[in-house]
Every structure is written in structure tokens, then in C-alpha cells.
Amino acid sequence: MLKTFKLGGVHPPENKLSKNQKIETLALPKSVFIPVAMHIGAPATPLVKKGDKVKVGQVIAQSSSFVSTNIHSSVSGTVKKVDFSADSSGYPKQGIFIDVEGDEWMDEIDRTTDLVKEISVDGAEIVKRIQDAGIVGLGGATFPTHVKLVPPKGMKAELLLINGVECEPYLTADHRLMLEKADEIMVGIQLLMKAMNVDKAVIGIENNKPDAIQLLKEKCKTCPGVSVVALKVQYPQGGEKQLINAVTGREVPSGALPIAVGAVVSNVGTAFAVYEAIQKNKPLFERVVTVTGKGVLKPSNFLVRIGTPTSELVEAAGGLPDDTGKIISGGPMMGKAIPSLDVPVTKGTSGILLMREEESKRKEVLNCIRCSRCTSVCPMGLEPYLLMTLGEKQIFDRAEQERVMDCIECGSCSYTCPSNRPLLDYIRFGKGKVGAIIRSRKK
Amino acid sequence: MSIIVIYTIVTLSLIGATAAIILYFVAQKFKVFEDPRIDEVEGALPGANCGGCGFAGCRAFAEACVKASDLGDLNCPVGGNDTMASVATTLGLEAVKKDPRVAFIRCNGTCDNRPKTSSFDGASTCSIASSVYSGETDCQFGCLGYGDCVDACDFDAIDLRAEMGVPLILDDKCVACGACVDACPKNLIELRKKMPKDRKIVVACRNTDKGGVARKACSVACIGCGKCEKVCAFDAITIENNLAFIDSDKCKLCRKCAPVCPTNSILELNFPPRKVKPEPELETKEN
Numbered sequence: 001m002l003k004t005f006k007l008g009g010v011h012p013p014e015n016k017l018s019k020n021q022k023i024e025t026l027a028l029p030k031s032v033f034i035p036v037a038m039h040i041g042a043p044a045t046p047l048v049k050k051g052d053k054v055k056v057g058q059v060i061a062q063s064s065s066f067v068s069t070n071i072h073s074s075v076s077g078t079v080k081k082v083d084f085s086a087d088s089s090g091y092p093k094q095g096i097f098i099d100v101e102g103d104e105w106m107d108e109i110d111r112t113t114d115l116v117k118e119i120s121v122d123g124a125e126i127v128k129r130i131q132d133a134g135i136v137g138l139g140g141a142t143f144p145t146h147v148k149l150v151p152p153k154g155m156k157a158e159l160l161l162i163n164g165v166e167c168e169p170y171l172t173a174d175h176r177l178m179l180e181k182a183d184e185i186m187v188g189i190q191l192l193m194k195a196m197n198v199d200k201a202v203i204g205i206e207n208n209k210p211d212a213i214q215l216l217k218e219k220c221k222t223c224p225g226v227s228v229v230a231l232k233v234q235y236p237q238g239g240e241k242q243l244i245n246a247v248t249g250r251e252v253p254s255g256a257l258p259i260a261v262g263a264v265v266s267n268v269g270t271a272f273a274v275y276e277a278i279q280k281n282k283p284l285f286e287r288v289v290t291v292t293g294k295g296v297l298k299p300s301n302f303l304v305r306i307g308t309p310t311s312e313l314v315e316a317a318g319g320l321p322d323d324t325g326k327i328i329s330g331g332p333m334m335g336k337a338i339p340s341l342d343v344p345v346t347k348g349t350s351g352i353l354l355m356r357e358e359e360s361k362r363k364e365v366l367n368c369i370r371c372s373r374c375t376s377v378c379p380m381g382l383e384p385y386l387l388m389t390l391g392e393k394q395i396f397d398r399a400e401q402e403r404v405m406d407c408i409e410c411g412s413c414s415y416t417c418p419s420n421r422p423l424l425d426y427i428r429f430g431k432g433k434v435g436a437i438i439r440s441r442k443k
Numbered sequence: 444m445s446i447i448v449i450y451t452i453v454t455l456s457l458i459g460a461t462a463a464i465i466l467y468f469v470a471q472k473f474k475v476f477e478d479p480r481i482d483e484v485e486g487a488l489p490g491a492n493c494g495g496c497g498f499a500g501c502r503a504f505a506e507a508c509v510k511a512s513d514l515g516d517l518n519c520p521v522g523g524n525d526t527m528a529s530v531a532t533t534l535g536l537e538a539v540k541k542d543p544r545v546a547f548i549r550c551n552g553t554c555d556n557r558p559k560t561s562s563f564d565g566a567s568t569c570s571i572a573s574s575v576y577s578g579e580t581d582c583q584f585g586c587l588g589y590g591d592c593v594d595a596c597d598f599d600a601i602d603l604r605a606e607m608g609v610p611l612i613l614d615d616k617c618v619a620c621g622a623c624v625d626a627c628p629k630n631l632i633e634l635r636k637k638m639p640k641d642r643k644i645v646v647a648c649r650n651t652d653k654g655g656v657a658r659k660a661c662s663v664a665c666i667g668c669g670k671c672e673k674v675c676a677f678d679a680i681t682i683e684n685n686l687a688f689i690d691s692d693k694c695k696l697c698r699k700c701a702p703v704c705p706t707n708s709i710l711e712l713n714f715p716p717r718k719v720k721p722e723p724e725l726e727t728k729e730n
Contacts, residue, residue: 090577090578090583091576092583339560339577340559340560362565378641423563425566426574428574429574430570432574
């Protein structure tokens, strides 16, 4: 029997429309907007000013603390301005506007496609290079990777887990990457293993990607210590705590990080970015983005420069369908609707999903009938109906006791609710408030 | 048969009497002294328990009044000066007169003035909508219109006006308890000095974007041009971050600022209609 995580989970229709589309390189946009806060942690500090000439791969904003990361220019051209512009939340965020002129890369970047297998640097150097290259978790959480690789005092990593699950419906970016860049990913995994000083890595892939499982199993034969585990299709298996549970059977305690059970989880996209950063000297300034949706003419996977406006991607996938109701950055379960097409692609954008009008509408909210479906699907073992009420009535102390902070915001509860209750909306609200209370208590 | 009844009555009476004696001595021993004036003060208060005074309820406020040596920092906004005067007499202190206040929503971004550019169909509360994104219009400062202030108001003083997009505070019902001020995630609500006949001159905008951006999002946005600041004879208007603010404590309701506003973001409320040739001098003397 295939492995999966123990608690809860749902299985929404997969709709992987673009799984057979090869990754295409998107044409350069005319201008880009690169936000300085594309990661969890402190925003980077801009280094350039209006009128500066920049090259592809040049550092344009510097990491401002340990939990932060460098931002590199994704294009060559002139800095138009360093200003605030609305991001996916509609609130203005600082960023750098660059007008594209040509495509001139930094000299040290190796632009050949030859596979470089020999690892010539030591562990500490790898971590430093990852930090310099601005690599963050590309699964969507955008947590700076170098922070994960250095375990806190008294803890030791034993196992590297590579997340090739891609449990979100529609998205195929990781799937395509595994098929097309398998060799590079394997080298990336070895680099990560060396940086963490572990001798075992497991790649978790859901069973709906048999081609990727087979290919990577093949590649593993030449890589000692690396193995592939096929997993039962179950959302949200891509959550790091769920993946650890599915692969190792261990359970991350409430409030703790995966390192507490000796595991570090990285996405396959991250492993690929690590390969490029170390072996090809190429910092993180482009990523694979799936553009998909039932109304989309040509669902595709694009290799996109960070900062490209969403409109360019939609255009390349055949234009905006007339009946589009919602544009979602990310997948349908955890993604976020964006208010305009000017929103740029950031390091965490794994997909652009165009939902048709009739799919996107929320249904009428009815009363809770205490069916407890939300409780049975919650992968963290919480009671969503209760947390929703606590959020609604603003009873935050009780919400904290009920472990609202453990919620991974996967949305399984809202998805499964027969009364269409906006469970996650209220839980996320309560989580935000409780988080603020906890932070103010620490001060 | 009857003897059982008599026994029962006698036994129960004895138990009752013993318990009464014990309770009497216990009550004497553990008696808590409470200032009788607290009850008196509480009686004089409106009993709304709204928390507008900053205390948990009317009782807590009464206790604070009795403990206080002067009433300068204590004010019951619901009862106003009359209530505070009677509290002061009870306590033998001097009442400090405070200007009555009234809440005002500083946004006039109704559906006509501020076009919608997206739509939100999540949980319909302002606190959640504002935590998810900036709102359905291009103005990230404006009213969201889901009525968190209406829910917070204990006095039915806010009309949601769902069809308009911005709620309205009913001056005759508002007691300036400030519950709506805390409830608004966009910090739009301000407690302003209550003027005679509920008249108001107020900048109904909180948009600190640059003029062009603000104007594009909303036709009645304050663009921070500073014309009103120049025309004001009482230094009541200040411009900060592209936004004008009229200090209600300094404003004399002269109405000079409203006609010069190029975007009509300054509202004059409850005034008689202007004459064909306005003579602001007459209005100045009103206060």
C-alpha cells in the first residue's frame, strides 16, 4: 500500500491540464517590478537608485538580517525608480522598477546547459553561496533556504526530504521540472545533503506522476543515499509536516519546526535553484510558473523572470478568457486571488490559475450542521468549526488554547464544508490576531 | 402520622436556626466594606456598560470616580456633562466640563464616487477583508462597507447603508463611546467635537496617496493640494502626507474651506443651503 500522512486530507479533482506541456522560456517583458519582500523575514534593502544600469543576476537589494535574502535583477536595463506599488494584496510594497534593455548577463554566470556533476565546494561554502544567491523555498512558502540548512543549537538533521509532491490541483511546474531537469535536481540534492552533512535523502512524489517517479528512481541508482518514495494522492501532502509524516511516520510536535524530528524539507524547485547557484553561479532570478485554468486556450509551463507582470504570462497562454471570474496566484486550494494583472511574478509564484466565473463564485453560506467533516479532514487534527466560531466571536485566548497557530491554512475544511462556511477566512483572521498577541507577549 | 410531621418541622427549624446563626457570625467576620457612594454614583450613570469611559463597565467607572481625587481625567461620554455634574455633587468634587463629541466616518467613497475594480466574496467582515487585501476599489484607505462599526455600536447609531457602500453615523444617537473607532480596521472613524445643530465641516477622506493616484481611485478623494489650509483663518487645517485634516477643536465653522476644495472632499453637513452670494462673515459669528 502507498504511504500517505495519517490525519485527515482531501482529494480534490486533479485537473493537471498542463502536465504534458514542456517548459517554455517566456519572452522578456518590457519592464519588471521586483518587490524587495518576496520571502518570509525582513525585506531586503535596495542597493540601486533611479538611472542605474543593471545586468541580469546583479544584486539589487541586499539581505538585511539572517532571516532575509538577497534580491537579484532578473533583467538587464535601467532602473526606472525605487518606489511602492501594489502587490497581490493591493497594499503598496517597496520594489524596484526596471526598464528592460537587451539581455546582458553578469560575466560569472555560466550560461551553458552542460551538466556539472563534480562538487568542488565544502558544506559551509554551499550554505554561503545559497544565501548569496537569494534562494528561498520555491514551493510557495518562500522561507530562506540557508536558514533551514543551519540547524538551531542542540538539534541535528538526519534526513533531507525533497518535496516533489505538488499536491495542489492544476499546478504542474514541479512535475515538468522533475521530468526535464532530473539530472540537475539530483546534483542539487547532493549539494543540499553536503551542506547539511546528512547521508540520506528521500524524494516524495505523489502517485499521479508515474513518469517522474520512474525517471527519478532511475537516476537514484547512481546517487548513493537518495531514494524515491511514491505517495498516495492526498492533499495537503506537500505541507512539510504532512510530508514528513507520510515518508517517515514521524510527527512534528505542535509549534515545533521539522528539524525537531531531524528532517529538513526542500522543494524540487529549490534543489534545482541550488544546483544552478553553486554549479552555474546563477542566482535565483527566474522560476517555472504554470499558467492554467479550464478556460485557458493553451495551459502552459513557463520559465519566467521574477518581476514579470502577470498579464504577460496570461497573454502567452492565449489571452484572458472572457468568462474569467478570478485570477489566482498559486493553486486553487492555497493560492490567493489577485486584484489586478499588473501584479508581478515573485519567487513564491508557482502558478497563475484563471478560474471561470461559475467555478470561482462562493456558494451561499448556510448554518453549521455539526457534521464534523472539517474535523475529520483537518491534517493538523484541529477543530475548524470551533476555531471559526472563536475567530468570529474574537475569543482569542481560547483560540490559542485550541492550537490555532498549528493551522497550515490548507483550506481542506472550507473545501469539504457542506454548508459552504468560510472556515479558513475566520481561522486565518484568528491566527493573525493570536500571532500578534504572542509576539507582543515576547517583547 | 401527625407526630412525624411535627418532628420534621421541628428538625428543619432547628437546622435553619443553627445555619442562620453560623451565617450571621461568618458574615460579620468576613464583611467587605464597600463605599456606599459607589452605588450612588452608579445610579447616576446611564448604565449602558459601553466602555466608552475606558473602564470595563459603569460599576468599574463608579469605583474609579469614588477613588479619584479630581474628576479631570474621568468622563462618561454617554451621560455627558449633566451626568458628570451629578456624580461630582455626590462625591463633593468639582465637575470638569468636557466638550461633547460625536463619531464621524472620514470616507465619502460611496459606490458613485469610488468605482469598484474587484470584488470580494469571502467572509463579509471588514477585519477579514482588510487582512486579505486592500479592498474592492483602488483606494486602499477607504471604507470597506461590511459594517464592523455597525456591529460594534451598542446604541444603534450607525446605519450600514449597504446600497451606498459607506455607513452613516446618526448624530442624535451617537454617544461617542468610541467602540466603532476601535472596530474600524482602516482607522477611518474619528471622534469630533459636537457642534451646535450637529453642524460639521470635515475632510471626508483618509487617502494619503499622491493626488493623481488618489483622484483616480475616488472622485472625492483629498489630493492634499493645500488650498483649504491657505484659506483657513483659524489654523484649524493641517496637511500631512497629501491629506488635509480639520481639527474640530479649532474649527469655527466659517465654511470658507469647502468651496475652494477642487475635489469636494470637504463636506459641510447640516448647514442651511448657501445663499447665492455666500457671506461667510455671518457664519463666523455663530459660535
